[in-house]
Amino acid sequence: MASHECVQLVPIFNDLATNQLDTIESIVRHHHYPAGSTIFSASDALDTLMIVASGQVKVYQLAANGREQLLYLLQTGDIDGEAALFENQQRTSFGEALVPTEVCSIRREDFQNLMRQYPSISINVLNVFGKRLSQLERQTTRATTESVEARLANYLIETAAALKTDTFKLPLKKKDLATFLGTTPESISRKLALFEQQALITQKPGKIIQINDADQLLLTE
Amino acid sequence: MASHECVQLVPIFNDLATNQLDTIESIVRHHHYPAGSTIFSASDALDTLMIVASGQVKVYQLAANGREQLLYLLQTGDIDGEAALFENQQRTSFGEALVPTEVCSIRREDFQNLMRQYPSISINVLNVFGKRLSQLERQTTRATTESVEARLANYLIETAAALKTDTFKLPLKKKDLATFLGTTPESISRKLALFEQQALITQKPGKIIQINDADQLLLTE
DNA sequence: TTAGAAACTTGACCGCCATCAAGAAAGCCG
């Protein structure tokens, strides 16, 4: 395994040379989390940037009534914690490893120094922020204006598009998918059954979904 | 009116000296929009940073089914358009002046040069991004997990807290407030009537709301 | 001041979807 295993995965360090990556690697700390373990919790102090070196992390919030909202599903190379790199803040969400997960972390002061030293990092972080903002804006709009059916249809289509295949395995349990789409596992089951009945999709064991008619699925409201 | 009327309002330029502000002021362009006019639309090219010098701008998206989602209410000193300062992108939302509004704009290249020249700007922009992200995350969570009643109660309490008074005028028409909270004007009317009946608030003509029992209001689920 | 428009309120109706419950299927581990 290369000495800069973590940092070379991360888009925000894209523009740096190998020896600069080594510098960064020397200041990160490595952590391992088994599947199901909690990586951070709301109200934790937020003073490090987190990089997912391998594995999968679900980031969610808890509402006052105890219900869960899945915000992000972090994959290898994704980062989290950027929200408070410049001010003392508390976390507002929970992070949980869905599979055995390797995480690298950088302390706030170290990351601030890095940004001063390599201005391209700031620009890349701004880009990450921007994409996440746009994504969340759309998610909010859909959650409040479209039906569960439309949200699920959209999710299926976008997942297929991202994987560039019509047949894929759902990356989440129905329960987690439900908290992501703002609905319940029962509703997901029903809507998927409905789509299958309309011949828009085909379901197979192992959470495999095949999309038969993406165009028609998109028209779902 | 000072020569750097716009830029001195903006938190992201906070750390700059007066003569530096003059430099910035020299590259901004000024625009005026009457009440009700459209400032930008979805699918517009996004190549300028926008600063609200005075007035009020509502930023909203349209869902596939035509329904509106109010995302931000920009006030004096707020900025918009940061999402694409480094990449060619299109706007995904609409901006509409709610009252006569003065806007300053900075072209992307100019702003990129400013950020290189004054690194503190990048850091401030990151802060703005971070706050907006946190706010949106919470908004998403609430929209998908809490009832209309709870969302409205929360909105009233937060508005009162921001204004540091128990009696205030709703800054939005019920229709816009509805698109912000992801509901309808009718539901807002009903819920406000309910709160008044429970003696939690008092309504007066002119969209004046007085909060009588914030603690009890917070418990609304 | 006053007509007209826009915004707001109130009522009746009903559909979507969350909830509860129970049974079926799938995954896990010895």
Place this chain on the structure above:
DNA sequence: CGGCTTTCTTGATGGCGGTCAAGTTTCTAA
């Protein structure tokens, strides 16, 4: 492979809140 747990499906039920409609108040501008 077999037993156990977790996840998923399917049914029945009820309530929240969206929609439509009509009346009322507030705002605006001549």
